[in-house]
Amino acid sequence: MRAHPAGPRHADVLVPANTAGARPSTSDDLAQLHPGVWPRNAARRADGVVELGGVDVRELAEQYGTPLFVVDEDDFRSRCAEHAAAFGEAGAVHYASKAFLSLDVARWVAEEGLGIDVCSGGELAIALRAGFPVERIALHGNNKSVAELTAAVRARVGAVVVDSYLEIARLDQVAREHGVRQPVLIRVTVGVEAHTHEFIATAHEDQKFGFSLAGGDAAEAARRVLKSEGLRLVGLHSHIGSQIYDADGFEIAAHRVVGLLAELHAEHGADSLADLSTVDLGGGLGIAYTPDDDPPPPARLAEQLREIVRRECAAANLPVPRIAVEPGRAIAGPGTVTLYEVGTTKEVVLGGGAQRRYVSVDGGMSDNIRTALYDAVYDCRLVSRTVEPETGAALSRVVGKHCESGDVVVRDCWLPADLAPGDLLAVAATGAYCYAMANGYNRLPRPAVVAVKDGRARLMLRRETEDDLFRLEASL
Numbered sequence: 001m002r003a004h005p006a007g008p009r010h011a012d013v014l015v016p017a018n019t020a021g022a023r024p025s026t027s028d029d030l031a032q033l034h035p036g037v038w039p040r041n042a043a044r045r046a047d048g049v050v051e052l053g054g055v056d057v058r059e060l061a062e063q064y065g066t067p068l069f070v071v072d073e074d075d076f077r078s079r080c081a082e083h084a085a086a087f088g089e090a091g092a093v094h095y096a097s098k099a100f101l102s103l104d105v106a107r108w109v110a111e112e113g114l115g116i117d118v119c120s121g122g123e124l125a126i127a128l129r130a131g132f133p134v135e136r137i138a139l140h141g142n143n144k145s146v147a148e149l150t151a152a153v154r155a156r157v158g159a160v161v162v163d164s165y166l167e168i169a170r171l172d173q174v175a176r177e178h179g180v181r182q183p184v185l186i187r188v189t190v191g192v193e194a195h196t197h198e199f200i201a202t203a204h205e206d207q208k209f210g211f212s213l214a215g216g217d218a219a220e221a222a223r224r225v226l227k228s229e230g231l232r233l234v235g236l237h238s239h240i241g242s243q244i245y246d247a248d249g250f251e252i253a254a255h256r257v258v259g260l261l262a263e264l265h266a267e268h269g270a271d272s273l274a275d276l277s278t279v280d281l282g283g284g285l286g287i288a289y290t291p292d293d294d295p296p297p298p299a300r301l302a303e304q305l306r307e308i309v310r311r312e313c314a315a316a317n318l319p320v321p322r323i324a325v326e327p328g329r330a331i332a333g334p335g336t337v338t339l340y341e342v343g344t345t346k347e348v349v350l351g352g353g354a355q356r357r358y359v360s361v362d363g364g365m366s367d368n369i370r371t372a373l374y375d376a377v378y379d380c381r382l383v384s385r386t387v388e389p390e391t392g393a394a395l396s397r398v399v400g401k402h403c404e405s406g407d408v409v410v411r412d413c414w415l416p417a418d419l420a421p422g423d424l425l426a427v428a429a430t431g432a433y434c435y436a437m438a439n440g441y442n443r444l445p446r447p448a449v450v451a452v453k454d455g456r457a458r459l460m461l462r463r464e465t466e467d468d469l470f471r472l473e474a475s476l
C-alpha cells in the first residue's frame with residue numbers, strides 16, 4: 001500500500017510532517033474536486049454544494065443519514081465498459097467482487113457483459129441470487145471448503161481457480177460426484193510481489209496463495225489436473241498484488257507464466273493442452289486516491305500486457321493465449337464517495353508551536369479501515385456549502401468516533417478553517433474495500449449505500465439498525 005512520505009513535502013515550518021501537501025492558497029483550491037479522483041458525475045455548484053450523479057449531497061444526507069456510501073452508477077458502469085473495450089472482450093474481464101458486492105453491483109457487472117470473481121461461498125451466493133450468468137463466474141480462494149466447492153460445481157460455474165494439491169483432489173471428487181468436468185485454472189505463484197508504485201522480485205515465494213513456479217509445484221499441479229477425471233485445465237492464473245501503476249511487475253509475471261506454458265507444452269504436447277487457452281494476469285490495476293496519483297488508463301495497460309504476452313509466446317514458439325484480468329479496485333473504487341457529518345472539532349497543540357485540527361466525523365474505522373490498516377491516503381473536501389475567499393485553511397486530521405486513537409479516516413488534509421459541526425465532508429475513491437471491509441466495531445451500524453444516477457438516488461443497501469444489533473443474539 002502507499003506509504004507516507006518520510007517528511008514534510010513543503011517548507012512551512014509551522015506545519016508538522018504531513019501528507020496533505022502545501023497549504024491551499026485560495027478557497028477555490030480548497031473546493032476543487034480533481035476529476036481524476038472524484039466520481040465522473042460529481043460537480044460543485046456555484047453555491048458550493050456538491051452534487052453526485054445530479055443529487056444534492058445535503059438531500060442525500062437528509063434522506064439516508066450519514067455516514068453514507070454514494071455510488072455513481074454511470075461511473076461504475078463506464079469503467080466496466082472501458083475495461084471490456086481495452087481487453088477486447090468483456091468476458092476476458094472478471095470484476096473482482098471482493099472490492100464491493102451487492103445484488104445491484106452484480107447485476108450491473110452482468111449487464112455490462114463482464115465476468116465476476118467470487119472468493120467465498122457468500123460472494124458466490126450473492127452473484128447467484130443476482131442471476132449472474134454462471135458460465136462467467138470464477139471461484140477463487142486458498143481454502144475453499146467442500147461446501148463451497150460443491151455449491152460452485154452444482155451451480156456449474158465457469159471456472160474454479162485451484163490453489164493447493166488438497167483442493168485439486170477435493171474438487172476432482174466433488175466434480176465426479178456431480179458428473180461434471182469442472183474447468184479449472186491453476187493459480188501460479190510467480191515470485192513477484194507488487195507494491196504500490198514498485199515491485200520486488202522475491203527470491204522465495206513465501207505466501208499462502210498458489211503453486212510455486214520455482215519449486216515445481218505449478219507443473220505438478222498441472223500433471224494432477226490433467227490426470228484427473230473430474231477436472232479440465234483451461235488456464236493459468238497469476239495475481240501479483242494490488243494498487244499497481246506500471247506494467248513491470250505484470251511483465252515478469254507474464255514472462256514466468258508463459259515459461260510454464262512452454263514447459264507444459266514440452267511435457268504434455270499441444271493435444272493434451274487443447275483446452276488451456278487462457279492466461280489470467282489477475283487484478284491489481286491502481287487508481288488515483290489523490291490528485292498526485294496518475295494511474296495508466298486501462299487501454300494502455302491492456303496494450304502493454306498484450307504486447308508482453310505476444311512477445312513471450314513468440315520467443316517460446318507458442319500460440320498466443322487469451323489474456324484475462326480481474327480488476328476490482330479499478331472498477332469499483334473511483335465512482336464512490338463516503339459522506340460524513342462533522343460532529344466536533346478540536347485544536348491540538350503540537351511540539352514547536354504547530355497545531356493540528358482534529359475533525360471528528362460520525363463513522364470511522366468501521367466504514368473505512370484502510371487508513372488504519374495500510375496508511376492509505378484519501379482526498380477529503382467540504383461538500384455542503386461554499387467557502388468565503390477570506391477563510392483560511394487548517395491542517396486537519398479527520399478521525400472517526402471509535403474508541404481507538406488509530407481510528408483515522410484521513411491522516412492529513414487541508415479543510416476550511418471555519419469548518420463546524422453539521423458540515424458535510426466527502427472522502428473520495430472509497431468504492432473498493434471500504435464497505436467490503438466494514439465491520440461492527442463499537443457496535444456502530446454499517447452505513448447505507450445509495451446509487452445516484454441522472455438526478456435520482458436509489459437505496460442499494462440499507463443502514464443497519466439497532467434491531468440488527470440483536471439479530472444474532474441467542475439469549476433474547
Ligand SMILES: Cc1ncc(COP(=O)(O)O)c(C=O)c1O
Pocket residue numbers: 096099117140239241242243282283284285326327328329330432
Ligand atoms: C486473485 C485476485 N484477483 C483480483 C484481485 C483484485 O485486486 P484489485 O482490486 O487490486 O484489482 C485480488 C485482490 O488483490 C486478488 O487476490
Ligand SMILES: N[C@@H](CCCC[NH3+])C(=O)O
Pocket residue numbers: 098242370432433
Ligand atoms: N483489501 C485491500 C486489497 C487486497 C485485495 C484483495 N486481494 C485494499 O483495501 O486495498
